[in-house]
Amino acid sequence: MIGPIWVVCEQRQGSPRPISLELVSAASQWSEEVCGIAYGESVSDGATVLGAHGLRRLFDLGDLGDALVGPRVASAISAAITSNGAPSALFIPATYDGRDIAGRLSAKLDLPLLTNVVGLSEQDGVLVSEHAIFGGTRTVTARFTNDADMSIFVIRPKSFEAKSAGGPAAEIGRLELPKPGPADAAQVIEHHVEERTGPSLDEASVVVSGGRGLGEPANYALVEQLATLLHGAPGATRAIVDAGWVPYAYQVGQTGKVVKPEVYLACGISGAIQHLAGMKNSRHIVAINKDPLAPIFQSSDFGVVGDVNKLLPRLIKALEARAR
Amino acid sequence: MNITVCVKLIPNAEAQTRIDLQSMTLDRSEGLVLDDSDTYSVEMALQIVEAQGSGEVTVVSMAPRDGADGLRTALATGASNAVLVSDSALSGSDALSTAKVLAAVVRRVGADLVLCATESTDGYTGTVPSQLAELLGYPSVTFARRVEASADSVVVERQTEEGFDRVRCPIPVVISVTAGIVEPRYPTFRGIMRARSLPIDIVSLADLEIPEVGAGALGARQTVLAAVANEGRGAGVVEVDEGNAEERIVELLSEWKVI
Numbered sequence: 183m184i185g186p187i188w189v190v191c192e193q194r195q196g197s198p199r200p201i202s203l204e205l206v207s208a209a210s211q212w213s214e215e216v217c218g219i220a221y222g223e224s225v226s227d228g229a230t231v232l233g234a235h236g237l238r239r240l241f242d243l244g245d246l247g248d249a250l251v252g253p254r255v256a257s258a259i260s261a262a263i264t265s266n267g268a269p270s271a272l273f274i275p276a277t278y279d280g281r282d283i284a285g286r287l288s289a290k291l292d293l294p295l296l297t298n299v300v301g302l303s304e305q306d307g308v309l310v311s312e313h314a315i316f317g318g319t320r321t322v323t324a325r326f327t328n329d330a331d332m333s334i335f336v337i338r339p340k341s342f343e344a345k346s347a348g349g350p351a352a353e354i355g356r357l358e359l360p361k362p363g364p365a366d367a368a369q370v371i372e373h374h375v376e377e378r379t380g381p382s383l384d385e386a387s388v389v390v391s392g393g394r395g396l397g398e399p400a401n402y403a404l405v406e407q408l409a410t411l412l413h414g415a416p417g418a419t420r421a422i423v424d425a426g427w428v429p430y431a432y433q434v435g436q437t438g439k440v441v442k443p444e445v446y447l448a449c450g451i452s453g454a455i456q457h458l459a460g461m462k463n464s465r466h467i468v469a470i471n472k473d474p475l476a477p478i479f480q481s482s483d484f485g486v487v488g489d490v491n492k493l494l495p496r497l498i499k500a501l502e503a504r505a506r
Numbered sequence: 507m508n509i510t511v512c513v514k515l516i517p518n519a520e521a522q523t524r525i526d527l528q529s530m531t532l533d534r535s536e537g538l539v540l541d542d543s544d545t546y547s548v549e550m551a552l553q554i555v556e557a558q559g560s561g562e563v564t565v566v567s568m569a570p571r572d573g574a575d576g577l578r579t580a581l582a583t584g585a586s587n588a589v590l591v592s593d594s595a596l597s598g599s600d601a602l603s604t605a606k607v608l609a610a611v612v613r614r615v616g617a618d619l620v621l622c623a624t625e626s627t628d629g630y631t632g633t634v635p636s637q638l639a640e641l642l643g644y645p646s647v648t649f650a651r652r653v654e655a656s657a658d659s660v661v662v663e664r665q666t667e668e669g670f671d672r673v674r675c676p677i678p679v680v681i682s683v684t685a686g687i688v689e690p691r692y693p694t695f696r697g698i699m700r701a702r703s704l705p706i707d708i709v710s711l712a713d714l715e716i717p718e719v720g721a722g723a724l725g726a727r728q729t730v731l732a733a734v735a736n737e738g739r740g741a742g743v744v745e746v747d748e749g750n751a752e753e754r755i756v757e758l759l760s761e762w763k764v765i
Contacts, residue, residue, distance in 0.1 A: 194668075199667075250645075250646075250647070250664075250673065252636055252646065252648070253639075253640070253645070253646070256640070276632075277667065278648065278649050278664075278665060278666060278667065281632045281633055281636065281648070282636045282646070282648055284633055284636075285601075285605075285633035285634070285635065285636025285637040285639075285640065286636050286637070286639070286640045288601075288602050288633065288637055288640075289602065289605060289636075289637040289638075289640035289641050290640055292602075293602075293727075294600050294601075294602055294726055294727045294728050295600075295601060295602065295631070295633055296728060297601070297631040297632065297633055298630060298631065310731065315733070318736060319735065319736055319738070320733050320734060320735050320736060321733070321734055321736055322730055322732070322733045323730070323731045323732050323733075323734075324728055324729060324730045324731060325728065325729060325731060326727060326728050326729075327727050327728060327729050328727050331727070336631075336633070363643075364643055364644070364645065365639065365640060365643060365644065365645050365646075366645065367645040367675055367676050367679075368645040368646070368647055368673050368674070368675035368679070369673065369674050369675065370671045370672070370673050371661075371672050371673065371674050372671065372672040373666075373668075373669075373671055374663075374669045374670050374671065374672065375668045375669045376668065376669035376670070382667070387764060388764050412759070412764060412765065414764075420685070423684075423685055423686050424542065424546075424685045424686045425686060426686040426687070426689065427686075429651055429665065429684070429686075430624070430649065430651065430665055430684035430685060430686065431665055436630055437543075437624070437625050437627065437630050437632075444762060444763075444764055445759065445762055445764050456627075462739055465762070466758070466762050467739075468755060468758065470747075470751075474744070474746075479741055479744050480738065480739075480741045481738070481739045481741070482741065482742055482744075483742040483743075483758075484742055484743055484744075484745075484754070484755070484758055485741075485742065485743065485744035485745070486744075486745055486746075486747050486751040486754075486755070487744060487745070487746045487747065488746065488747025488751060489747070492747075493747055493751055493752060496749075496751075496752040497752040497755055497756070499752075500752045500753065500756050501756065501765065504756065504765070
């Protein structure tokens with residue numbers, strides 16, 4: 183067992199995100215004092231489910247209004263450390279806001295970060311982190327060298343399993359937000375929620391991704407159509423995100439999202455190691471590619487050598503016929 | 507508007523990437539090139555300066571001296587100045603030490619806007635932009651998918667889990683841009699010739715008044731214990747599509763209980 187662990191718990195309107203439950207479950211393996219830090223509306227509504235996963239206390243920062251999350255939450259954590267002392271470790275999710283919080287806090291406290299963590303273990307009373315490199319073909323283990331300092335780990339989604347151990351609801355505490363400073367000058371003037379018909383990439387049980395092999399941006403519609411039919415989420419390779427076909431949010435890979443669906447359909451994707459890093463732990467992988475030597479076939483359960491733009495319309499038709 | 511773009515010079519993707527098992531660092535001996543991720547922030551900076559009709563783009567990087575060639579790629583597309591921080595004491599630096607060095611350069615050259623990529627292709631920590639902003643005391647807007655700049659502020663569309671936020675922020679500010687948001691231009695022949703004649707300002711830690719103690723590998727305060735190869739996932743069946751491959755895929759999807 184190591185000492186107290188604090189976890190930044192992302193949530194929306196009282197529902198903790200899956201990554202929050204994953205990080206709390208992980209932390210409770212090594213600590214009996216797991217405390218969460220959360221912000222936004224109705225934080226306390228998440229106390230029951232977080233408690234079941236092992237959270238003891240949940241500190242509520244309240245609604246952040248029109249401020250950006252990173253600098254506000256980093257200031258609050260820094261102030262909490264000044265008044266209460268630092269925990270042994272701090273777990274931060276590797277999300278858009280999590281990375282901002284981690285970066286700000288690291289510079290504020292002059293503490294190093296271990297980022298893109300995909301696993302943790304306890305060795306001689308300290309936490310040792312695992313990182314996937316070269317597209318997950320190698321695993322690096324690393325640790326901080328100053329044992330006295332708080333260890334800050336920025337952890338990728340899907341690295342740990344969320345396990346409900348049936349603990350009592352987390353006790354709610356309140357943390358004050360320090361006064362905004364110059365770093366808080368950015369102001370959100372509009373939240374834009376993109377209409378999504380299916381599940382998010384993180385949570386979908388089927389992910390259908392497209393790559394360069396689709397030939398042109400318009401053909402990505404086939405990927406979206408197939409994803410909708412399978413109640414899944416559409417994803418993309420870095421190549422077509424870089425080319426501007428789809429936004430960054432669709433990117434699956436080392437840079438981008440890590441997905442672990444039941445089925446991953448790789449359409450026109452060659453299988454660069456950076457892409458494999460984001461999907462190779464999927465339960466089942468189906469790949470369609472023109473090139474019989476494409477590396478993706480080395481990682482797929484079923485591979486089809488063929489033209490994705492001919493096969494996808496037929497697959498869509500077959501699934502539609504089946505649904506009728 | 508003067509814009510500083512922080513870029514990373516990384517091993518050429520074509521070169522075999524390997525780890526130096528002695529120092530547990532990435533082998534960077536194969537020659538360094540400008541990270542593709544950075545071409546978007548460089549392009550964004552050029553477009554903003556062009557739209558405003560005034561100002562200069564300065565590219566900044568921390569790398570061994572032979573990284574200078576990579577910086578010339580940015581100069582060839584239209585950047586005015588390049589600063590390369592090169593010091594043997596910086597070997598093994600982590601993200602925070604890198605941000606400290608970049609912050610010192612930004613203070614030295616001055617900037618209304620600091621642009622970065624969201625993450626590098628090789629290290630991909632993705633924390634340098636917010637570390638840099640905190641060290642400078644600037645606000646930051648990360649994961650930008652659109653940037654509109656006026657004389658004293660920017661409006662940025664920032665990627666979120668649900669969609670995007672429109673964020674307004676006064677300058678100076680650090681912005682990290684996602685890939686694909688602009689189309690990076692190719693250098694012209696004239697640009698390449700011009701880049702050859704432009705000086706690259708090579709500075710050391712002493713020039714930046716950063717103490718060597720705490721820089722580089724020691725300053726990183728973290729250590730790699732091991733790097734082990736993982737077992738590959740075995741390849742399964744591969745078939746050529748004879749015009750009916752969809753039937754087998756449907757069967758499998760049904761077997762796997764997702765339809």
